[in-house]
Amino acid sequence: MPEEPVGVVPFAPPDIGEEEIAAVVEAMRSGWLTTGPNAAAFEAEFADALRTGFAPTSRAQVPPIWDGPLHAVAVNSATAGLHLALEALGIGPGDEVLVPTWTFTATAEVVRYLGADPVLVDCDPRTLNIDLERAAQLVTSRTRAIIPVHFAGLPVSRADLAAFARTHDVTVVEDAAHAFPVPSDGIPIGAGQSEAVVFSFYATKTMTTGEGGMLVTPDESVARRARTMRLHGISRDVFDRYAHGGSGWAYEVVAPGFKYNLTDTAAAMGRVQLRRAVAMREARAAIGRRYDEAFADLPLQFPAHPMRPGEHAWHLYVVRLRDDAPIGRDAFIQRMAAEHRVSTSVHFIPLHRHPYWQEVCAATAADLPHAEDAFGRTVSLPIFSAMSDAQVDQVIVAVRALVGS
Ligand SMILES: *Cc1c(COP(=O)(O)O)cnc(C)c1O
Numbered sequence: 360m361p362e363e364p365v366g367v368v369p370f371a372p373p374d375i376g377e378e379e380i381a382a383v384v385e386a387m388r389s390g391w392l393t394t395g396p397n398a399a400a401f402e403a404e405f406a407d408a409l410r411t412g413f414a415p416t417s418r419a420q421v422p423p424i425w426d427g428p429l430h431a432v433a434v435n436s437a438t439a440g441l442h443l444a445l446e447a448l449g450i451g452p453g454d455e456v457l458v459p460t461w462t463f464t465a466t467a468e469v470v471r472y473l474g475a476d477p478v479l480v481d482c483d484p485r486t487l488n489i490d491l492e493r494a495a496q497l498v499t500s501r502t503r504a505i506i507p508v509h510f511a512g513l514p515v516s517r518a519d520l521a522a523f524a525r526t527h528d529v530t531v532v533e534d535a536a537h538a539f540p541v542p543s544d545g546i547p548i549g550a551g552q553s554e555a556v557v558f559s560f561y562a563t564k565t566m567t568t569g570e571g572g573m574l575v576t577p578d579e580s581v582a583r584r585a586r587t588m589r590l591h592g593i594s595r596d597v598f599d600r601y602a603h604g605g606s607g608w609a610y611e612v613v614a615p616g617f618k619y620n621l622t623d624t625a626a627a628m629g630r631v632q633l634r635r636a637v638a639m640r641e642a643r644a645a646i647g648r649r650y651d652e653a654f655a656d657l658p659l660q661f662p663a664h665p666m667r668p669g670e671h672a673w674h675l676y677v678v679r680l681r682d683d684a685p686i687g688r689d690a691f692i693q694r695m696a697a698e699h700r701v702s703t704s705v706h707f708i709p710l711h712r713h714p715y716w717q718e719v720c721a722a723t724a725a726d727l728p729h730a731e732d733a734f735g736r737t738v739s740l741p742i743f744s745a746m747s748d749a750q751v752d753q754v755i756v757a758v759r760a761l762v763g764s
Pocket of ligand 1: 463
């Protein structure tokens with residue numbers, strides 16, 4: 360990791376401690392580097408965390424919140440997980456999939472991998488989550504699925520999603536890259552409520568394996584297909600049944616699969632991060648509360664708060680500069696870095712502003728007015744679990760200096 364220059368507040372460094380380092384070293388010493396015992400344990404522990412509402416103890420000691428089937432499939436990125444989920448659901452040419460324009464390109468690119476067409480949907484101006492009323496107007500006879508993103512870690516209403524899926528007969532694949540660990544209406548995102556839910560363990564996300572992801576599904580056939588397709592389309596089912604002498608060399612290739620499996624070194628890191636995930640979320644939530652208080656009198660639009668207290672993963676802290684702010688977004692970002700040594704970012708440059716998506720999607724800026732308006736004002740401030748009080752102070756002083764009167 361390149362060191363930040365002294366005094367610079369980084370945007371989102373990973374929170375890696377001695378426990379993660381020891382776990383990775385142990386995996387390296389074990390002699391098993393690729394997908395193996397650590398990946399299997401990571402999958403089981405991740406599913407248990409969702410079932411029990413992120414209880415730090417084992418499943419046996421905690422009454423489950425979700426008691427139905429739940430399969431966790433470890434992959435090497437959320438992008439891979441989204442691709443596998445759509446593939447397992449049979450999405451293909453001629454199908455349409457509703458995706459928010461307010462997201463990272465991965466949410467939509469996986470739809471194109473399968474030859475299907477993403478349909479860009481505007482965001483709710485308050486939450487910046489997908490506007491389901493707008494999405495309803497865009498449903499056609501070809502619409503097969505919707506991929507909501509829980510932007511910044513704020514859940515899309517579970518009841519609204521379920522009603523949408525029912526009314527329009529579409530499958531829900533949740534892009535939960537920002538949304539671990541967080542409940543929605545009391546039920547952890549990922550705990551069996553949608554056909555597939557995909558988490559990211561990219562280096563900047565709420566827990567990390569460097570690169571990695573998890574596809575979670577209550578549907579056994581989706582899990583089975585995803586397990587086959589994450590490793591070259593190799594199936595051992597036939598041979599498990601006939602047990603070719605049990606020596607384990609035999610397999611069948613049943614499809615041109617992908618190479619999406621997670622390494623055991625990454626999984627070893629993930630198992631430690633998983634145990635720390637709630638504590639890391641609480642650290643971010645505390646920073647969010649400090650920002651809310653410190654900026655209350657400034658001409659900013661604040662992140663939307665959850666319907667139920669505590670139901671926010673606080674992956675990002677996104678503010679919008681109001682019309683009465685004394686500075687524009689671009690100058691704000693530039694001066695935060697140059698004058699105050701604070702790194703910021705923008706989430707997101709909406710998809711309809713990128714040349715590729717302009718080429719393949721019909722929607723124009725005029726169809727996506729809320730995303731257009733938000734884009735010009737949006738900035739993400741640093742919020743990460745290892746952030747020191749002094750770093751939070753530095754951000755507060757900087758923002759007040761540039762936006763206060
Ligand atoms: C980070 C991110 C992804 C992709 O995650 P990877 O693990 O890097 O593939 C997908 N969707 C959203 C909204 C993201 O922020």
